[in-house]
Amino acid sequence: MPPIKYKFNPDSLSFDKIRLGIRTLLFRSLAYFVGSVFVALIYWVIFAAFFDSPKEKALKREVQQMTIQYELIHREMANVENVLEDLQKTDDNLYRSIFEAEPIPSTLRDGGMGGVNRYEALEGYNNSNLVIETANRLDKIRKKVYVQSKSFDDLIKLALNKEEMLKCLPAIIPISNKDLTRTASGYGWRIHPIYKISKFHYGMDFTAPLGTDVYASANGTVVGVLSAQRSLGKHIIIDHGFGYSTIYAHLSNFNVRVGQKVQRGDIIGFVGSTGTSVANHLHYEIKLNGVNVDPVNYYFEDLSAADYEKMVEIASKTGQSFD
Amino acid sequence: MFRNRKYVLDHSDLQFKQVRLPWKSKILRILLWFGGSLFVATIYGTFFENTFGSPKEKLLSAQIEILKLQYSLVGRELDNSIASLNSLRLSDDRRYRPILDMDSVPESYRKAGFGGIDRYKDLTGYINSDLLIGYKSKIDEIKVRADVQKESFNSIAEMSAEWKREMDHFPGISPVSVEFRLGDGLKWRTVHPVTGTARPHNGQDFEVPYGTEVYATGDGSIIESGWNSGGFGNCIVIDHGYGLQTVYGHLSDIKVVRGQNVKRGDLIGISGSSGLSSGPHLHYQVEQFGTHKNPVNFFNNDVSAEEYNDMIHAFESKSKLR
Numbered sequence: 083m084p085p086i087k088y089k090f091n092p093d094s095l096s097f098d099k100i101r102l103g104i105r106t107l108l109f110r111s112l113a114y115f116v117g118s119v120f121v122a123l124i125y126w127v128i129f130a131a132f133f134d135s136p137k138e139k140a141l142k143r144e145v146q147q148m149t150i151q152y153e154l155i156h157r158e159m160a161n162v163e164n165v166l167e168d169l170q171k172t173d174d175n176l177y178r179s180i181f182e183a184e185p186i187p188s189t190l191r192d193g194g195m196g197g198v199n200r201y202e203a204l205e206g207y208n209n210s211n212l213v214i215e216t217a218n219r220l221d222k223i224r225k226k227v228y229v230q231s232k233s234f235d236d237l238i239k240l241a242l243n244k245e246e247m248l249k250c251l252p253a254i255i256p257i258s259n260k261d262l263t264r265t266a267s268g269y270g271w272r273i274h275p276i277y278k279i280s281k282f283h284y285g286m287d288f289t290a291p292l293g294t295d296v297y298a299s300a301n302g303t304v305v306g307v308l309s310a311q312r313s314l315g316k317h318i319i320i321d322h323g324f325g326y327s328t329i330y331a332h333l334s335n336f337n338v339r340v341g342q343k344v345q346r347g348d349i350i351g352f353v354g355s356t357g358t359s360v361a362n363h364l365h366y367e368i369k370l371n372g373v374n375v376d377p378v379n380y381y382f383e384d385l386s387a388a389d390y391e392k393m394v395e396i397a398s399k400t401g402q403s404f405d
Numbered sequence: 406m407f408r409n410r411k412y413v414l415d416h417s418d419l420q421f422k423q424v425r426l427p428w429k430s431k432i433l434r435i436l437l438w439f440g441g442s443l444f445v446a447t448i449y450g451t452f453f454e455n456t457f458g459s460p461k462e463k464l465l466s467a468q469i470e471i472l473k474l475q476y477s478l479v480g481r482e483l484d485n486s487i488a489s490l491n492s493l494r495l496s497d498d499r500r501y502r503p504i505l506d507m508d509s510v511p512e513s514y515r516k517a518g519f520g521g522i523d524r525y526k527d528l529t530g531y532i533n534s535d536l537l538i539g540y541k542s543k544i545d546e547i548k549v550r551a552d553v554q555k556e557s558f559n560s561i562a563e564m565s566a567e568w569k570r571e572m573d574h575f576p577g578i579s580p581v582s583v584e585f586r587l588g589d590g591l592k593w594r595t596v597h598p599v600t601g602t603a604r605p606h607n608g609q610d611f612e613v614p615y616g617t618e619v620y621a622t623g624d625g626s627i628i629e630s631g632w633n634s635g636g637f638g639n640c641i642v643i644d645h646g647y648g649l650q651t652v653y654g655h656l657s658d659i660k661v662v663r664g665q666n667v668k669r670g671d672l673i674g675i676s677g678s679s680g681l682s683s684g685p686h687l688h689y690q691v692e693q694f695g696t697h698k699n700p701v702n703f704f705n706n707d708v709s710a711e712e713y714n715d716m717i718h719a720f721e722s723k724s725k726l727r
Binding site: 086088097121123126137140142145147148152156158159162165168170172175176263264275276277279281289292311312313361404 | 410411412413414421424442443445446449450454458459461462465466468469472473475476479482483486489490493495496497499500501502503504505506528531532533537540541544547548551554555558561562565568569572575577578699701702703704705707708712715716719720723
């Protein structure tokens with residue numbers, strides 16, 4: 083208990099007890115509070131001028147580190163871009179040197195990408211399933227339209243014996259070529275790799291590692307399993323009926339016998355470099371009534387319209403054949 | 406004057422005495438007040454900062470947001486780089502290596518050196534550590550992959566040069582224009598046209614008239630040039646490397662000397678009937694690692710006489726460019 087304090091009252095010349103009323107008390111505490119806030123503010127301003135709160139320190143450190151790393155990454159990125167540009171040029175030079183052709187623009191070269199979701203761009207929107215399905219169906223329709231538009235003669239034949247005919251019409255790429263990187267040389271005039279003069283190239287070349295599976299492009303009967311010392315080397319001839327036959331050349335090994343019936347997609351042999359060939363590749367020819375035709379028109383089971391266009395572009399640009 | 410003075414009643418002598426504080430107490434009081442206010446200020450400050458955050462913090466947070474934005478822009482560039490590396494890799498794996506009969510660079514090699522987290526130790530402990538480490542590791546991965554790609558392209562370039570070299574050295578054409586008929590091939594000849602005895606015919610004869618130009622069938626160096634006592638008369642032997650040698654016999658004239666390097670299509674001699682020969686013709690032999698091979702298996706019969714001429718001209722102009 084603190085001692086009671088008195089105040090001297092000069093009017094009555096007596097000592098009065100100091101009594102604090104509730105109002106005074108309230109007023110005092112309010113004044114105290116305001117005062118303390120004010121003082122705290124002053125402290126804070128002074129403190130902030132010289133010191134950082136732990137949170138600020140952490141943030142400052144964060145900003146500093148992020149800035150440093152950003153500059154580092156930015157600088158490294160510039161280096162990386164230079165390196166990549168060099169690599170791109172090297173790639174182009176290699177392409178030029180190996181295929182004797184102007185490099186195909188990379189957007190085109192990397193197209194296809196059969197494995198990736200072709201309709202990715204459409205995902206994430208409302209009704210995206212519906213949109214994708216529609217796009218899918220449109221693609222199928224486009225392919226069908228392509229088949230239908232082959233020629234009027236074909237159409238008549240199709241009408242007569244549609245199903246059997248479709249199975250016997252060469253319609254797939256004879257090796258796995260999902261991203262179209264294995265198209266090397268198309269049908270037409272090409273520089274011969276040894277002779278260095280233009281020779282007519284009667285088929286399409288697909289480069290692939292030794293031993294890669296080779297598929298029959300349509301149903302048919304194997305009419306030739308031949309091993310030549312030069313020219314086509316080890317090659318297979320399949321008769322598909324309806325005037326069509328296909329040749330698969332420079333194989334390393336066979337997987338069929340003469341007279342055997344094969345279906346589209348059956349493994350008939352393996353890629354090699356036998357005969358007159360300068361690298362492992364498959365040489366694929368299609369004959370219609372004994373006359374060579376451009377195989378690029380016979381991949382409609384495999385390729386979408388867009389991929390088909392890329393395939394044509396790639397096949398037409400390469401300057402050198404491999405046999 | 407007395408208004409602010411305070412008094413206490415001294416109970417011992419019942420007198421009012423003025424309250425006087427010694428200076429020590431005054432200092433103590435000031436210190437106490439100061440400490441108290443500091444304490445209160447800390448409570449206020451903590452409460453305020455926890456609720457609202459300081460302006461400084463807000464500024465710093467805003468800076469971090471801007472930095473994050475910049476990072477995301479770099480991120481897009483990084484993704485582009487990865488995409489172009491992927492396309493280069495595709496080119497590498499599927500376009501060049503199969504042609505050159507080379508194995509693909511294994512995935513583990515392309516991603517070499519990404520085991521430890523310790524690599525980014527100095528980036529841990531930050532609010533955005535994950536982001537920083539993410540970008541850093543991405544760019545490190547890109548760098549490694551670019552290096553590997555560079556190395557891979559270098560070996561492809563070497564291999565490609567080697568492939569072309571081998572292609573050029575292969576005796577892949579006919580030594581004389583294809584307008585001429587083929588004579589005797591590789592066989593056991595029971596009666597030699599000159600000696601009349603049985604001896605093997607190790608090459609291919611071309612029925613060419615006297616004075617026909619004979620060309621090198623592939624790049625190589627002349628290892629023999631002159632009279633052959635074995636019956637080939639004026640004779641040239643070219644070493645093509647890769648275990649391959651070609652022999653051109655019964656020539657009337659020789660245009661090259663021993664040690665000389667020749668290119669495919671170079672004129673090396675003129676046909677004739679020198680040595681053991683019953684009439685003008687060219688004897689052409691191909692040996693692979695010492696065994697006689699059938700020369701007709703080394704070139705295709707698929708060029709016309711006109712094309713053959715074009716071919717020789719093409720080689721000539723190519724040689725001039727060198």
